[in-house]
Amino acid sequence: MLLRKGKMHRFAFSILLSLATFRCAIADLVSCAGIVPMTYRSENITIADFGGVGDGRTMNTKAFKKAIYRIEHLRRSGGALLYIPAGVYLTESFNLTSHMTLYLAKGAVIKATQDTSNWPLIDPLPSYGRGRERPGGRYMSFIHGDGLQDVIITGENGTIDGQGDTWWNMWRQGTLQYTRPNLIEFMHSSSIIISNVIFKNSPFWNIHPVYCSNVVIQFVTILAPRDSPNTDGIDPDSSSHVCIEDSFISTGDDLVAVKSGWDEYGIAYGRPSSDITIRRLTGSSPFAGIAVGSETSGGVENVLAEHISLHNMGVGIHLKTNIGRGGVIRNITVSDVYMENARKGIKIAGDVGDHPDGRFDPNALPVVKDVTIVNVWGQNVEQAGTVHGLRNSPFTGICLSNISLGGSSRPNKTPWLCSDVSGSAVEVNPWPCSELISTHQTGACSVPVAISLV
Structure with a gap:
């Protein structure tokens, strides 16, 4: 089935009662028109x-x-x-x-x-x-x-x-x-x-x-x-x-995966992926819905994914890199996501993906910073999330805001797992790990937010 502009899949944002009318109306006004005539x-x-x-x-x-x-x-x-x-x-x-x-x-x-x-x-x-x-x-x-x-x-x-x-x-x-x-x-x-x-x-x-x-x-x-x-x-x-x-x-694999090269080859080539907009996407996969990586050696920056509806997923949102990758992943914003029946809601990891050969530099550590994930709701999510940075390159500026992944018919009892990460959390359920500082202000965390390209 091909999705027509302005219409949502039957299990998409109609379920997001707190977001429905206003945000969907705004989404319908924004499109890729004008980028390429x-x-x-x-x-x-x-x-x-x-x-x-x-x-x-x-x-x-x-x-x-x-x-x-x-x-x-x-x-x-x-x-x-x-x-x-x-x-x-x-x-x-x-x-x-x-x-x-x-x-x-x-x-x-x-x-x-x-x-x-x-x-x-x-x-x-x-x-x-x-x-x-x-x-x-x-x-x-x-x-x-x-x-x-x-x-x-x-x-x-x-x-x-x-x-x-x-x-x-x-x-x-x-x-x-x-x-x-x-x-x-x-x-x-x-x-x-x-x-x-x-x-x-x-x-x-x-x-x-x-x-x-x-x-x-x-x-x-x-x-x-x-x-x-x-x-x-x-x-x-x-x-x-x-x-x-x-x-x-x-x-059978990630629905959308932003990449930029593999270990020492991607570092040498040095071309990032930048200014990527993903919106009003619906889908299903045993792997990730929105992914960055794991091949990120040229860097990935300024990615906006919004109004995403996912069903029967492995992982809803997955940022993935590894030792030897190098590259900077920054200014990533994912917002207004609904997921139903997922093994894991959010995963940000520094130990994912293989290597092209044994010549990668173990000192080429990726940098992950300024990642905002906001307005996410899920049903029947087995584990809310994990955020595991690298000991010698901690992930910084991680913002989680207005996220509910506890499910309804099957409440989520698996805790968040985190290490080598810093950032903030606002209105997250179940409550995330202690590494993400609890804040009580309304709105998103105080980290940079990616801006729509169009």
Whole structure:
């Protein structure tokens, strides 16, 4: 189901009685509009013009490549729209080009082949030093873009299907030679819009903008089975000015995870993720709803996540890093969150995630500071939260305000657990650990609060 703007999922904020009318009205007035303009294309072409056949059997790789070659070599300005009519278009992976719109009509499905033998390989990301799962290179994403500008993927809720079960089985059986492909990846690109499309069964992460700027992702649905490995929904990675809103995600891993590189490679590359807005997101996962990390070596700053509704979760809000990561995580604000049926409500941890190799610097300690989590309510949350910093790099400026994670039908009796952390708490139930100083003033704690980007 695709969420329409201004409407909430049935188990979302209607339950937040203290927040309902006023805050939802404000949320409806704020959107990603203006970050990236929706470009009018001077020419429209259809995949059928290039031999595309939507019978679910014919291989359409050549048709896609021919059509995109045509767009790439247009002499007139404004680019072109590639129209995919209703039908199932089987294809191998392919690259997009600048100044194009990929438009999926109602009933259109672009489906990845399950023949992995000829899947193209590309170099590892420099901020990771190797493939995320296996040493060496990695398989190219199903739909890929590198060094592009002004690209739109949109339509009438058509589907991009990665047919990931073949890849998941390879991962489970230990037969992967290289890291699995993402469903959609943009690298070194800007002015990207992804909207009104259903993404399903990604081999690995679903939507991965890396080294990008000015990216809008809205009105999308992302689906994968709960047991599908590492099928993150949306992972902004060493990217800036990214806005994610009004979407539904149900996958086997984190719904949204903000990243910025892996240990010594991310430190050397030195590109942070910054100015990330996430709002009006609904979803379910055995892992995290809103995550930062664990790959944060380039730093993460100025993240705002608000009006989030989570159901059947592992962890609602998860900030995660590790010794050897380096990087600064700061000015993170998460507000107006409802979660139902979660193993843990809030987790902020300095001992999460593996390392690319043994060459990481154990003295490269991450810095986590100025994190505000406010207006959070949960039902049937097994443990309210844990906050564990590092002995030689304590987490500072942690603010918890107006949080109730005790549940109703199953009261929360598991205490908060904290170490190497300082900050404040206001109106938190159950009451958090003693490391967070009790304050009684109304309003949020006195730490910096991230500001909406739009």
